[in-house]
Amino acid sequence: MAVLYRRAELADVPALARLRQVDEGGGASEERMSRFLAGEHHPQHALAPRGMWMATEAESPIGYVAGHLTQRFGCDGELQWIYVVPAQRGGLVAAVLLRLLAEWFVRHDALRVCVDVGGDRARGFYQRHGAQELNAHWLVWPDISTVLGRRGDGGLSAPRLSG
Numbered sequence: 360m361a362v363l364y365r366r367a368e369l370a371d372v373p374a375l376a377r378l379r380q381v382d383e384g385g386g387a388s389e390e391r392m393s394r395f396l397a398g399e400h401h402p403q404h405a406l407a408p409r410g411m412w413m414a415t416e417a418e419s420p421i422g423y424v425a426g427h428l429t430q431r432f433g434c435d436g437e438l439q440w441i442y443v444v445p446a447q448r449g450g451l452v453a454a455v456l457l458r459l460l461a462e463w464f465v466r467h468d469a470l471r472v473c474v475d476v477g478g479d480r481a482r483g484f485y486q487r488h489g490a491q492e493l494n495a496h497w498l499v500w501p502d503i504s505t506v507l508g509r510r511g512d513g514g515l516s517a518p519r520l521s522g
């Protein structure tokens with residue numbers, strides 16, 4: 360079954376917020392995610408522009424990524440949340456979502472992008488995609504455009520965007 364990718368709208372948030380198990384990182388409550396996307400909740404040092412993308416299979420959401428422009432740690436952008444349902448991990452979905460967010464950052468001239476690795480389990484994923492240590496809790500892409508040019512991701516150059 361094909362996986363489709365598109366920009367997430369406010370109306371998508373309830374379904375996306377339900378994907379995450381309670382003990383997992385990578386997201387927040389429906390209310391917090393809605394307020395983030397609507398520009399009513401501002402993570403520290405966040406600027407107004409923000410975006411969220413989602414992946415669906417057979418019209419069911421299977422993952423999402425969200426980010427915003429920021430001034431935190433001298434960065435231009437921050438990856439706020441990324442989540443992929445367990446059955447879809449270890450494949451291309453997370454990498455394609457990261458790429459869609461990276462494209463948006465590049466379009467906004469936001470090249471230095473940081474991410475809070477929180478519980479640490481996703482550290483390997485980010486580092487494999489070029490992020491480097493910033494401090495105990497944060498990683499940074501000094502230039503997120505490198506995500507767009509990485510080798511070995513031939514299938515990622517043209518994700519199937521719908522909507």
Ligand SMILES: CC(C)(COP(=O)(O)OP(=O)(O)OC[C@H]1O[C@@H](n2cnc3c(N)ncnc32)[C@H](O)[C@@H]1OP(=O)(O)O)[C@@H](O)C(=O)NCCC(=O)NCCS
Nearest residue numbers: 384385441442443448449450453475476477480481483484
């Ligand atoms: C982070 C995530 C999007 C990566 O997608 P993926 O398809 O699993 O990506 P990859 O297969 O390339 O990478 C797997 C890495 O994620 C880690 N991972 C696996 N399950 C995880 C989980 N429940 N939570 C966090 N990380 C997990 C694996 O340990 C692996 O790290 P390693 O390579 O150092 O062993 C996905 O694992 C996920 O949604 N995790 C839960 C939400 C989360 O932790 N988001 C990040 C918050 S900082």
